[in-house]
Amino acid sequence: MLEAFNLAKDYPTPRGPLTVLSGVSLSLKRGDAVAIMGPSGSGKSTLLYILGTLEPPTSGTLTLDGRNPFQLVEKELAAFRNRSIGFIFQDHCLMPQCSALENVLIPTLVAKDRDEYPARARALLEQVGLGSRLDHRPSELSGGEKQRVALARALIRKPLLLLGDEPTGNLDQASAEVVASLLLDLNRQQETILVVATHSAELAAKFPLRYELRHANLHPAIA
Numbered sequence: 001m002l003e004a005f006n007l008a009k010d011y012p013t014p015r016g017p018l019t020v021l022s023g024v025s026l027s028l029k030r031g032d033a034v035a036i037m038g039p040s041g042s043g044k045s046t047l048l049y050i051l052g053t054l055e056p057p058t059s060g061t062l063t064l065d066g067r068n069p070f071q072l073v074e075k076e077l078a079a080f081r082n083r084s085i086g087f088i089f090q091d092h093c094l095m096p097q098c099s100a101l102e103n104v105l106i107p108t109l110v111a112k113d114r115d116e117y118p119a120r121a122r123a124l125l126e127q128v129g130l131g132s133r134l135d136h137r138p139s140e141l142s143g144g145e146k147q148r149v150a151l152a153r154a155l156i157r158k159p160l161l162l163l164g165d166e167p168t169g170n171l172d173q174a175s176a177e178v179v180a181s182l183l184l185d186l187n188r189q190q191e192t193i194l195v196v197a198t199h200s201a202e203l204a205a206k207f208p209l210r211y212e213l214r215h216a217n218l219h220p221a222i223a
Contacts, residue, residue: 002028002051002161002193007060009046020046022216024060030160033187033194035204037221038213044197045165047213051195052163053081065160082107086154086192088183090166092146094138094153100125101134104153117156124152128182144175151182155190162187164196168203180206 007024010017020043028034038044049055050062053069061068069080086107094103101121108117125131128148138146147167154162164183168176180203187194196207204210210221 001030001063001065002026003061003063004051005061007047007050007057007062009043009050009055010058019216021050021057024216024218026211026218028193028195030191030193031188032209033184033207034196034209034211035207035221036195036197036211036213036218037199037201037204038197039199042213043216044199044213048163048165048195048197051161052085052087053077079110082110083157084160086157086159086162088147088150088154088162088164088167090169092138092143092150094146094149096138099135099137100130100141100149103138103149104156107153107157111157121152121156124155125149127186128152129178142175143171144178147171147175147179148182151179151186155186155192158190159192162190162192162194164194164198166198166200167196168198168200176200176203 004024004026007021009021010019024047036044036047050057056070062070064084069077072080104121104125105117108114122134125134128151130145130148133141133145167183168179171179183194184206198204211218212221
């Protein structure tokens with residue numbers, strides 16, 4: 001369960017605080033898939049960074065699986081983030097010197113039970129259609145294939161929350177369709193909470209829940 005209540009985020013400027021988010025509340029359960037729309041600069045990425053515990057809110061509360069991650073000390077927060085949250089960015093952020101399989105396994109390097117993950121990594125790469133590309137490095141993969149590796153990497157530790165920041169933004173239409181379908185299919189199979197920030201109306205239309213960020217707050221999207 002993800003519960004965000006009255007989140008606000010201000011940034012200091014010479015002319016006073018710049019309000020990016022104000023009064024944002026969201027309640028999601030396992031299996032939910034949400035698209036958050038809005039133009040560049042509307043605060044979509046900022047909201048995702050807060051939900052992903054990468055940045056604290058100025059005010060408001062966030063609980064994930066019954067815990068407020070911002071009450072944890074930094075080491076505990078990093079462990080919580082690694083175990084409970086998966087990230088997919090517009091740029092796949094793969095390590096160029098590592099194979100597809102090694103990239104998927106990167107989040108497990110600090111896990112005590114890391115020996116169980118190679119088999120899961122192979123299975124996830126099979127699910128995203130890359131079972132024959134396990135040993136290929138990013139330079140040998142297309143943009144869509146790289147993003148599919150990033151999706152498998154985000155899911156390797158069975159996170160409760162899966163976050164995508166413009167996950168199809170750098171892809172051609174055909175690759176974007178494939179990645180979007182995989183995102184939603186794997187979200188249902190893994191029963192994660194999926195939150196995607198996008199300016200793409202085509203991607204957002206595939207999601208059962210849609211919001212728009214306007215005037216620093218969330219509003220139900222108009223169909």
